[in-house]
Each structure stands twice: as structure tokens, then as C-alpha cells.
Amino acid sequence: QTVMTQEPSLTVSPGGTATLTCASSTGAVTSGYYPNWFQQKPGQAPRALIYITDNKHPWTPARFSGSLLGGKAVLTLSDVQPEDEADYYCLLYSGGAWVFGGGTKLTVL
């Protein structure tokens, strides 16, 4: 069973930059893993942010971006806003199945 690992928590100041990563237990993450990123606030369904590594949905704020770096999928939040405080999940495709990371709790303080 493939395991996707994310930072459990991250704290960032308003206006700062947050870098969230997603690593695979099977090796380096590539575009063939179709990396997706989601934001989830308490009591709400997840909201899609990024698909297939770096593609944004129409509703994705410009300050969110996706990439690959150092064998990991990366979600970067620039100019972090208070409303960005949430849980963030990565999702990768591996071995014929989709696997979510454990999630990163982002605190804006």
C-alpha cells in the first residue's frame, strides 16, 4: 500500500509564503502521479485547488500554485491570507489507485 506523506502542520504569518509538500513511499513524484491539491475548512467538503501538478481551477486564487521539486509535489501559497487557514490534502495516482496524503493543517498566525 502506497503511503503519501505530508507535513502534519505548518504555521505561517499573514503575507508570508507557505510551502506544503507531498512525498510518495514508492519514490519520486512525477507528473505521471497526476498530483492534485485540495483545501478543506471545518464542516465543509474539500475544495479542489490544483490538478495534474500545476493546473488551476477557475476558482483557484492566483496566490496558490503547484509544482514538482526534489521528488515531491509542492503546493505554494504566496501572500497568505487569514482565510487560507485550513487543512490541505494532496492526492496522487499510484499503482492503479488514488491515494490521499494525511493532510497538512495550516495555521495563519
Next chain:
Amino acid sequence: QVQLVQSGAELRKPGASVKVSCKASGYAFTSYYIHWVRQAPGQGLEWMGIINPASGTTNYAQKFQGRVTMTRDTSTSTFSMELSRLRSEDTAVYYCARGYDTFDIWGQGTMVTVSA
């Protein structure tokens, strides 16, 4: 507008089955795969499987094989996910989500509680 509307909360006893529905509207029903994802209280997201709306072909996560059945009804634009032999660990919010590799639109979620 494009939306997925799920059925209401369910309470089941251990060993029973539950069927959750997901009605699609605002787009071509057969054009987008549907995934099912669940989230236990206070826990992360877990992928359960996917269905091709055109053919009805499914692919289930290994963990759920033998217990889950995903179907679609093209006449009513509705997807369903049935989970059998329920146990307390199946207590979770169950979501449907659209798109093979985009997961762009999500249902509001259905709370399933398994308790004696």
C-alpha cells in the same frame, strides 16, 4: 450550475448495508467519471473507488473490494455507492467527486453512522 447533490444522513447497525446516492446536474452525465471518498471523524480523506458513467465500469480500492458496489443510473443521472457488512470504523462522511484526474466538483457529503 454544475452540482452533485447527495442523499441524507444514515444510521445503521453493525453488519448492515448502506446505500448513498449522488445526483448530478448541470453537465453531461456520461462525460465525467465519479469518485467516492470518505472521511472518518477527525481523520483524513480516503479514496474508495471510481465509476465510469458511460460503461458502468468500476475500480475499487483494495481495502473495500468485496464490500463496496458503485453503480450509476443514466435515466436519473444518479450515482450510488453501497457498502455492506458495516462496522463501527465505517462511520464517516462519504463524498462523491467528479472527474477522472481533476476531482473538481464535490457533493456536500453524507454522514453514515454505524452504531449498535
